[in-house]
Amino acid sequence: MNHTPHVTELAHLATRTATLAANGSPALIRARECVLDLIALAIGGTQTEVGRIAIRSKATSQFPARLGTPGCSIFGGIGHFTPGDAAGLNGLLAHALQCDDGMRRAHGHPGIAVIPAVFAAAEATNADGPTLLRAIVGGYEVFARLGAAINPEHLSQGFHPSGTVGAVAAAAGASLVFDAENTRWLENAMALAASASGGLMEHSLYGDMSSYFVGGNAARVGIEAAILAREGMTGPLSVLEGKYGMAAAMAGGTLRTSDLLGLDPGGPKILQTYTKLYPSCRHTHAAIEAALSLRAQILDPDEIESIRIGIYKLAIDECDRPSVHTLAGAESSLQLTVAAALIHGDISLRNRSYGRYQDKRVQLLSKRIDVVHEPAFDALLPGLRPADVRLTTVGQQTFQVRVDLPRGEPERPLTWDELADKAWSAASSVLGAQQFSELEGAVASLESALSLRHLAEAITTNTDLGDTEND
Template sequence: MPEAARQAAFKCIMDLLGAALAGVNEKAVVATRRMAVSMMGQGSVPVWFSDAKTTPAGAAWANSAAASILDIDDGNRLARGHPGAAIIPTAFAIGQETGASLERIIAAIVIGYEVGVTIAAARLVYGNTGTWSSYAVVATAAALRGTGADVVEHALAIAGESAPNQLFASAASQVPPPEGSDVKEGIPWSVVTGLMALGLAEGGHTGPRNILDSVNHYRFAEDLNFGGELHICRTYLKLYACCRHVHAPLDALLATMGAHGIKGADIDAIEVDAYAGALRISNKVDPENLTDIQYSIPYCLGLVALAGREMLLPLTVEALGRDDVRKLAAKVTLRQCEEFNASFPAQTLAKVAIIANGQRFVSGVTAPKGEASDPLTWQETRAKFKDVSRWVATEVTSDALLDAIEKMRDGSMDELTSQLSGLDLTSVNDAGRAAGSKGVLR
């Protein structure tokens, strides 16, 4: 692996483990964990941060659910989705199954990003991550198993045809719009689909190998290298537990409030100029659940303006049902900007105007923090890990995990493997959060 890709992979692993740690006790994750053990059976592969062990497929499924549930996992602009939550749990599970070295696991992760993002970018119709991440799962697992090309061809084809369709959730506009749910982007189930597809192909099951030649569904770039930089090097990391479409408006809002000393209670209205994709998410003013919040620019802006950015790192039930936030969210106007449309999906830009105290304050054109063009540093990613996991892990626990990740970066995975299989944090609940490490947001 090129050194830049190796370092990007280590950073993505740290970021993904922090997301999974933060999400380990969410109801949907608990349900998935139970089903993974019940349906996939007992095994030797750990379900992260719990005392459960199951089969490779079961562990990858459960760990993917934890990593993706809070919408704080990494993303890729070309793919318009979230590769890490499918690829990294797969690499760790199959890596343990095959006894793979650290370098082989890193290589498989880089390959998974490369295949998944390339295929996602070639799609002619947008689909949520689960519609294409099964391809990435096949590639990751096949790299670790040393699967032959003839089998991989069928496995990719089976995965492509069997992946979650997400037809309701992926469509640009729906009547009625999809209600927020834990299914979201279908990432965990795409992990199961991809691993099953590879297993079926290894057993002789066939798939339509010309699927990627379909001009109705895919159009690949002439240069699949996209200029030479590997896709994992162009992956972005998120600083808020919400859809990426919400991030640029949030950063613009916070920058403008900070520059002019504006308090949330002073705000009379907020105007947001963004691209069409940002206006197609549900954007509910009165969300019914946490997923609704994750896909709402108005509510997230109101929440952060009144209660601070820590409310989205991570998102918790305390964010729901706030009358003050709903009232401010109702004063948010969303407008489509053709200039920003022209740069999407390569960029997700926004501009915000705040009306407060009889004056109008306008932000500059804003790109969200953590983009590949201006990535988070290793230390900033460490800080995010501690912030996002503060309700689940004490400072001692999070420091031990981060030390194990540092040792992995130095070449040894033993300590991290021990931590992931030996820590049981599933008993931490809302009551325990008050006594836990609150951390300091940076």
């Protein structure tokens, strides 16, 4: 090979971004926000059907005490596990409420892969808070750059970026915990993870549970690749641009080096992360926000005769679902989420249930919704993700609202108080107010934390892994 492998260059970029993130910097502040959001969602995820299935699957896999190490924590449970098992389960749990962070230019969810892998690596090495946060910044940098470099072609071929790109980013984050200056470990961890990464978007057609598994698997692959690289295992450094690399095998040969390796005057890529307000596919959020705005303008949702949602093709491909049979399907349906927003006036974690989508009024209204492709909106991606919602009443009054970017995007960020309120709504089914306050405080003080002990204590509950009482 006559040029420096792209994975090597990406490793150097991740290292530089992570090590230059100073205490109090926007990047570390954003990393703290992502940690609070992710952990709270994972804790809430322990109470979902898919979460309980995953927890039961690990009920006999606790880390053997005789090895002389406590193992790694599960968010919201008791017991300790191998780094791979802990990261995989935490990533799955964090995705279970459909409300985890994302990056629109990378077309995926970095947090569910990066944070569980980094946390497991940090617990395994007794790392401090700043090390945890800087490694997260580095992992998100890899996710953003690689995701933007191969998407949307990668996604269009049916691959799930959260699982594929996520595995590489998780490996980067975990390796940065082990040794932020050892780029050989880092590049080989990323190459190993890319070689073993996977995930398909077939779930988007049926609303099954596989998406949660894919996200968790990325965290597991990432931490295990980092451990193997630390022990000396090597991977193909041409894994991104090579004849059988990710670009050739998974993106039709697309690998935009300007996105992968170019300088960004906007600063660390973690600053491009969005936070969700609604537990549903991100492509539904602009339409939901428009619908909630319209609801404030009409007196009675029963007076709605018809609704037209004008939106871009990618949203139609993933979310034009007039008929669904699961909660996951409903939360990825433009028709059902908009109808529920108009009928209930609320799409939130506090009231998340399949029953709200099965409500007769919601079902009837969803049948009066037309989803229409707006070709002009396609050209606005990824800078914007617009939705134009037009509502007509039985009296032939027309109301219309367009939302170009929903709340939570970097251009329309949430405050810490809003983030904490969301986190409480996610975790309150498991944590009491005092323990949640301890969790929030432990995350807020990570930049000065000498260890993760207080955070680990705040996420440990009396929940018995494998409990089926509430199923």
